[in-house]
Amino acid sequence: MDTKTNSHIMRVPVPVEFSFDECLIFLNRSSQENLHRIQGERIRKLLRHEEELMLMEISSSPQHLNIEFLNGVPSEEGRTAAAQYVREWFDLDTDLAPFYELAAADPILQPIARHHFGLRILGFPDLFEAMAWAITGQQINLTFAYTLKKRFVEAYGKSIVYDNETYWVFPSYREIAALEVSDLTPMQYSARKAEYIIGIATQMASGILSKEQLLNGKDAQAIEKELVAIRGVGPWSANYVMMKCLAITSAFPIADVGLHNALKVQLELEQKPTIAEIERLAENWKGWEAYATFYLWRSLYE
């Protein structure tokens, strides 16, 4: 992977089509986010690998992201995991050239892709985090979703204090599998969502559900079918997870309200478009529906 290392700093190469600033704007979209902290042009994020907690400070330099470890020197395995995490978080391994080629010929995507050139899907490398966040966000407004996540993380995640600031990592499925529904309902999760999240954690703890198993030799359609078979995961959540965790660029959460609102704005419609209308618009986006969706989400944060 051509990642240079020394004791404290790693350098991760970035593709040509990469804008750290655009990614920062997306990462900065909620003041309630407690899984990373942005200060100027630097991101601090706590990462867990096995029992190791690593506080990363990520900054940008030409052609690279730099990862500095603030709380001591990680193990060799920890450093490798951190570099892998950053590559997945910023989706650095996807070649965006075909997407930009396609977007240049699409009336909706053309201005957005040009305006936000170098933005990449900011993902959730951790499958449990991706699935739990998808379920948390179902059918509630994002502000409330962030409130729920914050309570969940601060109740069951791990943390360290550095420079008088607390940094959190998302809870592990191992801990959540042991919970009862009544552990989550006091923080305003609905009983049903609590069941879904604990159920997924239990499946992951038992080993029958994992990122590796999902990706192992299956096409996107098979993966979606497998995800939808999980209680609490419908088409929206399945495609959201495929897009944000499995790096499947053809994933398409077509029922997403944010996507609908973005299209309403871009097309200057009186009402949100119907699913049938979106399907017609998306004929231009084949293979890149996930990036089209993500850029449309980004267009809402002007």
Place this chain on the structure above:
DNA sequence: TGCCAGGAAGCCG
């Protein structure tokens, strides 16, 4: 206050 929110399950035909 009523409608809405980055949906999904359950039921019925």
Place this chain on the structure above:
DNA sequence: CGGCTTCATGGC
């Protein structure tokens, strides 16, 4: 499969 109803809880 496709449509309809119910669930659940705060934001604005």
